[in-house]
Amino acid sequence: MSTHAADIHDGDTRPVLSRMLGGSAGRSLGLVIALVALFIVGTITAGDRFASFDNILTIIRFASIIGVISIGMTFVITAGGIDLSVGSVMGLATVVSTLSWVQNFASSSSWIVMVVVALAVGGAAGLINGIVIAYGNVVAFIATLAMLVASRGLAEVLANRTTQIVNEPGFLGAMRGELIGVPILIWIFVLVVIAGWFLLNRTTFGRRTVAIGGNLEAARLAGIKVKRHLMYVYILAGLTSGIAAVMMLARTTAGTSTHGTLYELDAIAAVVVGGTLLIGGRGTIMGTVLGVLIFSTLTNVFTQNNLSTSVQAIAKGAIIVVAVMLQQRFANRSRK
């Protein structure tokens, strides 16, 4: 926390990047240390296989899809809500998007239609969540749980429990390619992170989100149209599911109703480990990114060492508990 009067004045002179690091990531120092520790463990146990540029790209690529979803989740949780439907909405979006293609509906037009359809499905699901929660006064946990179940079911009906293969060369060429040696999927993730950071920290939208999560009544009395804003927040989360669906299609070349199973839990874990308050009012995009990276690095270290996914799950659980306990300790200390 900056308590020096000088901060008021020198804040402007620092470049954006250093302020990004000095701000949320600075507070997330513990996460950076954890990430570094994981890298050291990885390097010791798996040597060059782990510490290569390619492997690091693999880690980030692995993190990118869940990462995009987690950015949307960060907004929802910061606003004091929760969205359990992100994973299944992503699955639904992959199915609808591929169907729209397979059924010649779009064959005469560009593959961009697939992308647009995926985003539209995500946005529409978010819109429904938002309306039910903000205007229908249904608790977010229940509303999005219903959306989780329903959209998974809808995806199964539409896909007829089959997997739709994407073989559109234009789409695969664009999405599976690289830009200056870095896969496009990672670029998408990076763009979403930057956009999310600006949206949360530098815009009226972000400020209002934080205000609503921090004190709903105060936000209302300050003239914020709370219901409408909450709806926007869920639409945003739905859109990130749509983006993630496009990335999933690119990575797996297939649309299926089982895509994204349990992603909601991974996203919530990453957001909370990152330092966003589960009760709302404080959110950090950089923390979320670090949270996602910690989990994907962990998975990578375990895979490199041929350890089972079950052991991974245990370690993940332990990390979540320890990280949240540490945060509470720091939070208490700074309060007293």
Add this chain to the structure above:
Amino acid sequence: MTHEPIALRATGITKSFGPVRALRGVELELRSGEVTALMGENGAGKSTLLKILNGDFRPDDGVLSIDGVPTVFGDPADSRAAGLRVIAQEPEIIAAVSVAENIFVGSLGSVAYNRKALLRRTRDELKRWGFDRTIRAEALGSELSPAQRQIVEIMRAVVSKPRIICFDEPTSSLGDDEVTLLFALIRQLQAEGIAVAYVSHRMGEIFKLADRITVLRDGSFVGTQLVAETNHDELVRMMVGRDLSQFFHREPAPLGKTVLELRNVGNQYVDGIDLTVRAGEVVGVAGLVGAGRSELMKTIAGDYQVATGEIVVDDHVWRIRQPADSIRAGIGFAPEERKAEALLLQRSVRDNAALVVLRSLSRWIFVSSRAERALAKTYIDRLRIRTPSAEQMVGNLSGGNQQKVVLARWLATTPKVLLLDEPTRGIDVGAKSEIYAIIDELAHQGVAVIVVSSELPEVLGVSDRIYVMAAGRISGELTRSEASEERILALAMDEDVAA
């Protein structure tokens, strides 16, 4: 009475949090059967001292003796075992269970209990302490008003039969009737030989209740006085370390045209309200708790819907359906519950001050940090908000400075009308007089100000004109020269208007 036995003696109590010395060599004696008032401005260390007594904190230095035996409290359970109870200002009430269960929550049997017997016992205790008509044993925690929650917390303490009870501003959420009952309860405790410590900002109460007064300032012990041997002015001097010759600076400003007019406004809370405020005028709204004062403010502010009548600002009828509409009409509203309804405690002074005017500080959707910082700096200087920087978390500021942040938020909108609901509640004496000065200055700048207050001297001190409310209606209107505490009270207790 100076020979009553000393139940609790604290000597040389010192406590630091990091570099901050919260208490330095504080002395306190509580005698059986006596009420000792603990006074001091916010930040003087009263809360820290109470937390030490409650076993929340351990002192770094100093000795705490109960009946002459030095003791160390490791946690609140130790403090309770020693027969000491500290009554929380903002009690934790379990929403889903009854008053009876809330009161006996600490002493319920481990497996099964007899609900009927519990209710009977609760009714007996409520009756014994005089609250049987204020609160029902069966009522759920979620149904309780702030005053009733406070009473449950007090009952929790007295049923455990402690030997020492500490009250932390118990009357701040109570209405006049409940205050009377509370005082009777304290007298009864006193008669039973219980030592009472009483923290309050309200001088009137202190002189009514206390036998002696201990004053703290900036974490240091200033002195202890017998009530009989001191007076209001001396206490204020002890608390602030200076004379407050002019507590209420108020010079009526030249009045402009009518800015706010309510014509027959009504809804489920208030009825047939006709009210006007002119530019440069400070209008007080007085009344008992439950008279509908806060509800009227919230109706004007768009938090509650207007069902009948109309609200006119600057000769224009505004359809106010939500707070955003009221803000557009030029109305600013500082609600009674600062922390619950106004502040983002986890955010900075800058964030809080900029909240309402965010859009005007932004280009498209991007908030200009520069403009925000300039805004925060302007109001930190103008309202003399004491904060290390604009980036300080509002939750770390004292009550008075928090209230100034709320004022800054609304002044930034350059409001035509400012509604202030209990603007000085829970604020220390020094900050109070600063708030009064700000109100006075705003009036001179042509703002139409409404001040709601439960403290009659405050209403009388700041207002040019006073409306008195009773049972959701306006029961009378008094000019500055007509108004007196007696006339306000008579109108406030005017039951006829309700019929």
